[in-house]
Amino acid sequence: MIATGQPVSRSHRLRRRLRHGDVPFRLLAATFAFVVVALLVAIVGVAWDGSAAAREAFGLRFLTRTAWNPVAGEFGALPAIYGTIVSSAIALLLAAPPGIMIGIFLSDLSPARLRGPLSLMVELLAAIPSVVYGMWGIFVFIPFFRGAIAEPVSRALGDTVPFLAGPVTVGRGLLVAGIILAIMILPTIAAVSRDVLSVVPTHQREALLALGATRWEVIRHALLPYARAGIVGGMMLGLGRALGETMAATMVIGNTPRIDPSLFQPATTAASLIASQLPTTNTELHSSALVYLALVLFLITLLANSIARLLVWRVAGAAGGRR
């Protein structure tokens, strides 16, 4: 670029001038990128700020208090946390085994022609808006569940097993919420399982095939151990989704902030308590307690998702540079 004495060509001059654009453009993109960071900081900050009154009033005891009485100004998060964790745990328990099996089928067993359409259908299950799940739960699933399962089971076993105690009244409750949530997180677990299983190198499969292993033995001894961390990660992602899911839970869990050992009784989750009460709060303490609850919910889901990403990343990373 030493052009001393030579007349600088027009195109060269243009190029030089354009090159000045590099720094501003990068700054522009960086600014917008950092707005994303700012958004996150703002959300946490606003939730921290908005929960000030409740944090001052209850401190960390908020997490262990069981009373939730807006009229008396009594707020404790334990029933909501209990309902959130129990309904999500039920969902995970119900969705994980079939979810992993679907992942296995899609990655290894399905005929190539069916793989695309089946994957699409499983993913569509994740795309249905959660309010529709809630509506289906109310109009179709709960009436069926109450008559065919909840009532007979609680009549037969309710006296001996406190988890199944009746009387079954409205039919809304923890177990129903757990089942609907299970349907909603099934695609997440299936899709992640499929993805981590399909990055298991072919040579690991063939090692076992060549020893005379059946297809299932290949899956059991080569694929699952290799992908285990990633599959657990998928389960944690599903758990994260269940923990934060609002509408379906709000509509089918019964919105009663108390702890009842029976899974047939109405309960609440953090998300559904917020959604059902925040628009109609009368006192600052009430809304502040709900914001505090949102903060707690955020931290719980953040924990689940961080573990999940770490685990999925470990498998994808170990599979070696295939992105």
Added chain:
Amino acid sequence: MFDTVANAASVRYRRRVWVNRLMLGLTIGSTAVALVPLVLILSYVVRQGVGALSVGFFTETFRPVTIGVAGGAGGVLHAIVGSALIVGAALLLATPLGVLAGIYLAEYRSGPAATVIRFCTDVLSAMPSIVVGVTAYVLIVQRTRQFSGLAGSIALAVLMVPVITRTTEEILQLVPQSMREAAAALGAPRWWTTLTVVLPAALGGIATGVLLAMARAAGETAPLLVTVLGNNQLTFDIFGPMQALPLLAYRYTEQPFAVLNEQAWGAALILVVLVLGTNILVRALTRRRAG
């Protein structure tokens, strides 16, 4: 025959074959069972929803229902308008932000800044939508003492940004490095290359990402519940309470009137068609490009 499997071969071998069949059957069964709720829910939505569809459903607004009085059902025009305005505004807010952040991550991908941004995008995308709604509530509704469509738009935009950013980043990375190098070899500065070479090549992909984010946002209910509140009147005022389709579906479901329940299913049908249609469309488009 080829029975070389030790001496206990027959029994053990038969058991292995049986376990194999059982487990493979279970994977097929699980896949089939997963499709049952999909089919059940979709068929129910369609059956219930189609009954609600009429000209009035799309052209009228809420008409009060009284017990024992038969009357016109009214329609959901106000919710359609509300949804369109709220999601539209969210789209305007989220698209430039998400796309530029995605460009930054794809074009300047290494370094601690990119790592921090990527981490924040991940956290945002995993954040429960109700938490985002609560933030918008505290920030806007509490300050202005007014539920508003705009507060809902902002909440939805926050939910859309990570989706758009992620897709943009992924799509831009698919643009062959050789294209960038060819432009660089001609002496084009980097930003020029990005804007005139890389971005146009990736435009279709970015558009599908925006489309998917929009479809997802259109079905979101929870953040709207605490920001937009709901409104039975047709309004174009985005600074006041509005109605939206998912919100209406939720509220009408909780009503004891069959007419309103039916309209809730109508609204659900519109949402499902919108969301699933977008997903299938995007899938078809990306497949054609890849193939």
Added chain:
Amino acid sequence: MATTPPTAPAIRMPPTSEAHLVLEGLTLRYGARIAVAPTTLTIPRHRVTAIIGPSGAGKSTLLRALNRLHETVPGAGVDGRVLLDGEDIYGLGVDPILLRRRVGMVFQQPNPLLTRSIAENVSIGLELVGMPRRERAATVEWALRRAALWDEVRDRLDHPATSLSGGQQQRLCIARTLAVRPEVILMDEPASALDPIATSRIEDLIRELASEFTVVIVTHNMQQAARIADYTVFMTPNEDGAGEVVEAGPTEEIFTAPHNQRTEDYITGRFG
């Protein structure tokens, strides 16, 4: 080439009576593409038979058809017969699960199970058929000794298989194959990923195994075939791109007095 047109395939393998495997018109396809043209060949018992030829000649495909691994690739197709001790392995009612225990395989890349220990890698084939843990130990030691690995790993049998070097991993894979006591061992370029010293150890091992096992080895290294093989099969792609066997016979003859012009061109480095 113009003066001496390639002659017909020159097959001079031992008679069927000495064969362990007999290929009869074996044809292998991927979809509509023919990967290996009809092949008829005997593979002698307790000898090392090498398959050589340029890449794309269908050597690995042919090898993978001998334990029915070929068919696990989507779209793969097979015609013709492969007789193992006179019985068609593609016959009705033959379960590849059982066949593969008689015909073991060692791959190009050492592929120990990454999540298992050294001992578990050797015993996995026994675990599959339900041999009790206690009884496996003896076989593990036997197989590791046979694979000339025992002295190097005897003190760390419970270490992960990934802690071994590439050459050790390949011998571990050989031990794993030996542990199920197959009759035939197929080897797909088993030394191509290894350094010269590790390669030489594997070659010594292969020679030794021939006393007890029938070994079929694919290699693109002609010197290796000359060093270890009793018989050599030369394959090359024909005009349609399908691999075909051009010449097969005692290794010395193939390398010193090939009958076919194409074999000679390949051996002398004039083509490929």
